[in-house]
Amino acid sequence: MSELTIRPATVDDSQQILTFITELAIFEKAEHEVEASVNDIQTTLFGDNATSHCLICEEHGKPIGFAVYFYNYSTWQGRNGLYLEDLYITPDRRGHGAGTALLSYLARHAVAHNCGRFEWSVLDWNQPAIDFYESLGAVAKSEWLGYRLSGDALHALASR
Template identity: 50%
Template sequence: MTLAIRPARPSDAALIHRFVTELAAFEREPDAVEATPESFTEALFASPPAAEAVIAEVEGEPVGFALWFHNFSTWKGKRGLYLEDLYVTPSARGKGVGRALLIHLAGIAAGRGCARFEWSVLDWNQPAIDFYRAMGAVGMDEWTIQRVEGDALARLAALK
């Protein structure tokens, strides 16, 4: 099996959109994706880009992707790499693709001097949690994600 990981190209926008849609279905949110291939093109290939992505290929066929961006740790005084999405198609799971993507991103984070490499995982996805722990990840059990979006974001922004 020949596995390769390459930077995403503008022509991959529809593929990335497809992978995100498949991931949303897996995460029990099949109708939640509002992004479009055009919005991925704009986000990933603007100057500067809002995020970056790589495509995993087996025998030249796309089987997964990872999309990330940089955040910043005030405590460390350095940027970090935040993995927004990692997806491997069902037919390619168990073949080392996810492992290769994580290792690839860890290399990017280390090469860019990042203090951290972080991501979130759904608490019901025990196979993923077990996989991440086996790769050296540590759960941040004392932290919870907080989110404001949509109408709530507009209301918060309008407060004076």
């Protein structure tokens, strides 16, 4: 295995994080949906009220990927869970252990912080990712549907 390092991101990584976000959006055929700016990253990941966290994966000191996560809560378990919002490894470094290393790091973090769950979502057409996650023992949540409010619909509900 190559020399991989996983470390908490710092505010100095903000441009690199935005670059990874954009590359991920391109891969997911959603580049037009990226609204984040470097300032947004600085504020939301590193500001005083930040509730999300970011890890940088480096190979020989060069950033090759990232993971963004936050804590959610299970009322049934009465415990926090860890939710992985995004995981991205540059295409030329996939299949070399970086994704597994990031997920293992986060799993250890979840266990160390007494989280009852470690969850994430994957696009239904991303079969390589689905196969990878299932090879780690992850199980798809088929009985739950995800819902989202954003834009005008979010504002309309907020004004009710």
